[in-house]
Amino acid sequence: MAVQWVLVCHGLVTLLVVISFLCGQWPIFQGTFIERIHYFLTFGAYDYFLRFVGAVFGSKGTNAMLSVEYFCCDRPNPILQIIYLAIIGGTYYLIANSSFEYIPGYYLSGVHRYTSLLAVGVGVLLFLLTSFSDPGTVKADNVSKYISAYPYDGIIYSEKECSTCKIPKPARSKHCSVCDRCVARFDHHCGWMNNCIGERNTRYFMAFLLWHFLLCIYGTVTIGLVLAGQLKELRVSYILTVYYGIDNSFRSLAPHVVQWLLASYNTQILLMVFLAIVSLLLAGFFGYHANLCLTNTTTNETFKWQDYLSWQKKLNEAKASAAALKASVSGMRSEGNTPKSKWRAFFRKSPLEDMQVVKNNIYDKGFFQNLLEIVFPPSTRSSLFQTKSKSG
Incomplete structure (x- = not known):
């Protein structure tokens, strides 16, 4: 029965590696361990391997690996x-x-x-x-x-x-x-x-x-x-x-x-x-x-x-902040007028919500x-x- 469990574990690990490698960059996996496995498989492991080659074979070995990478990935x-x-x-x-x-x-x-x-x-x-x-x-x-x-x-x-x-x-x-x-x-x-x-x-x-x-x-x-x-x-x-x-x-x-x-x-x-x-x-x-x-x-x-x-959202937030600042300055200038209800100010929506x-x-x-x-x-x-x- 131990052999069957080994096969099951092997299948689950294989499934995890394949999904992490192919789908780890999908938004649904953002911030999860699958994204981290994907990063290790696609970048981290290669980076460590490149450092190892450089330490053992020097700059010639590193240049040879980079040439292979250029042929495989960039051409x-x-x-x-x-x-x-x-x-x-x-x-x-x-x-x-x-x-x-x-x-x-x-x-x-x-x-x-x-x-x-x-x-x-x-x-x-x-x-x-x-x-x-x-x-x-x-x-x-x-x-x-x-x-x-x-x-x-x-x-x-x-x-x-x-x-x-x-x-x-x-x-x-x-x-x-x-x-x-x-x-x-x-x-x-x-x-x-x-x-x-x-x-x-x-x-x-x-x-x-x-x-x-x-x-x-x-x-x-x-x-x-x-x-x-x-x-x-x-x-x-x-x-x-x-x-x-x-x-x-x-x-x-x-x-x-x-x-x-x-x-x-x-x-x-x-x-x-x-x-x-x-x-x-x-x-x-x-x-x-x-x-x-x-x-x-x-x-x-x-x-x-x-x-x-993302850029449009930041621009709108900046505009809303500027409008809120302008409104607060105007409110400070008109302090001599009849004070507004604090409850109304509390429940008023932020300009950012609009x-x-x-x-x-x-x-x-x-x-x-x-x-x-x-x-x-x-x-x-x-x-x-x-x-x-x-x-x-």
Whole structure:
């Protein structure tokens, strides 16, 4: 039984590390131990390792590590793409090698041997489509098209020039320091895709996330049905109750059934737990980006809006403080007048309570229109309309 507890603890620790690494920077985990683990994994551990290399190998070792860091993090490279292909290929191989011998089974037909391969193939296709499609690169010959597609809002975007490309900078665009190009409706640079996520490939990226979430759910359920089928075919519950005298109830049978499964099908269980954890992470990531798409906001813009709202709030507070100071000075000058009720002054609201900071996102045009802009990007539609008008 000790081995089973070791596996459970290993799974919980793995889940904690994966969630901390991938999601530790989310606002929901701010100020928690998950955020601190994320900081250690993404910065602290590397910083200590860099100091260790410097102490052992000197400046040459440190410079070599910094060169590797520059290649891996600051320049386009296929490392994470290769890792993705290794993960999905290795996981499918392990599932096929450990579970296909039980398909067809009590609950599954033989068609799942082929549908699983098709599902993985579609996932890889969406990955390649997102990785190698144009995210919406802004160039001198198409910059006017993007400027007309995305007007300046005068709040977080105003008319200016990209200091690197030396061309007008359309609203919602950003110069990606990794790819060294301006990208229209820039969301973020995705290392897994080795590509930016922008106006033209956000739809592929969202399809990739959704499909891989469903793929992980499909794998988890399928392996679960394989194990349930084995329990049924081998009559495990019957043997435990008749030959070992265990009470025929869920509470009594469950620990023994789990122990038998861990002993006989540990590979399948580990794969099922892995797929379940990844599906939860993908669900959270997809939900976050789906919310951004439905409100017509990008990841890049969330930070811009946070900075703007914070600045606007401080400005309003300063104005309210100045108004309160002015009112108090005026009150001191008019002390000779009839004194006002202290109770009224006590219950009077502070000027700060009347100050409201509103996010005025002009790009949010409603649920349906926002979704339409993801599926059919405005720049592609405007080019089609221009072509039709010229031909007419």
